[in-house]
Amino acid sequence: MGGERVETTSDELERWAEQKASELGTSRADVTARALAAYRMVDESRERGPNPLRRVQERLTAVDGRVSSVETDLDEKVTDLRNRVIQVKREADAKAPEAHAHPELQDTIDDALDAVDDVANDVSALERRMDRGFENYEDILEYLTDATEETEDRLEAAVGVVVELRRRVEDLEGFDAERAAVGDLKREANRAGVSTAKCESCSETVKIALLEAPYCPHCGETLAGVEPKRRLLGSSWLTTGTRPALEEPETEEGDRTASTGESGFEWGGT
Numbered sequence: 001m002g003g004e005r006v007e008t009t010s011d012e013l014e015r016w017a018e019q020k021a022s023e024l025g026t027s028r029a030d031v032t033a034r035a036l037a038a039y040r041m042v043d044e045s046r047e048r049g050p051n052p053l054r055r056v057q058e059r060l061t062a063v064d065g066r067v068s069s070v071e072t073d074l075d076e077k078v079t080d081l082r083n084r085v086i087q088v089k090r091e092a093d094a095k096a097p098e099a100h101a102h103p104e105l106q107d108t109i110d111d112a113l114d115a116v117d118d119v120a121n122d123v124s125a126l127e128r129r130m131d132r133g134f135e136n137y138e139d140i141l142e143y144l145t146d147a148t149e150e151t152e153d154r155l156e157a158a159v160g161v162v163v164e165l166r167r168r169v170e171d172l173e174g175f176d177a178e179r180a181a182v183g184d185l186k187r188e189a190n191r192a193g194v195s196t197a198k199c200e201s202c203s204e205t206v207k208i209a210l211l212e213a214p215y216c217p218h219c220g221e222t223l224a225g226v227e228p229k230r231r232l233l234g235s236s237w238l239t240t241g242t243r244p245a246l247e248e249p250e251t252e253e254g255d256r257t258a259s260t261g262e263s264g265f266e267w268g269g270t
Helices: 009-024 028-048 052-095 103-132 137-191 252-260
Strands: 196-199 205-207 223-227 237-240
Touching (some): 052 137, 196 223
Antiparallel strands (some): 196 205
């Protein structure tokens, strides 16, 4: 026994380091440095307190709750936005004559629906990413923040498209109402055999067939009706004032909106 060398723990570590270096294709010094770094991480983790994995799991559970809340909120907003786009389209279709179409309005409606679909796709991508899982909770927090901000931006853009759509619908409704009013005025004049008449407001002569809107081309007053001349040498007159509002067709969607008082595009705070 006196001539034999006693193997120590240090010898075992050196042999292990050489073996690992050979397996990894690196130097023994590099393996030793990695082992020391790993030991420090474990030691620091112990100093921070017991069960560090439990703390990570608790934070992951909290993140999962936030993800579920965001998904639910975005799903509700996407569904609400799509319903409002469809509602605006139905209102526009109901108020316009069957033979009368607005291609530019249809393009805006298509843009609005595309914007809503983009938001829905973003939400679906977020859900798929969450289902696959992440390597650690820091990646989850970073991705969740970025994805939520991007989706909210898309959602805000989609709302802007819908607001613009409603504004254009209102403009077209006003145009159609004016066209209907001037058409009624021309038919009334035709039945009375009147081609020219004086404006009741400014006394200027107006050629009724040339009217494009129910307004006096000289003073801008609203033309309300035709008053044929009563004497042979008298003049016909265009009365001024406010024409009766056109009756809008009743729709099931419109009745429900009127009864509930729902309008606009504001959502409650989250």
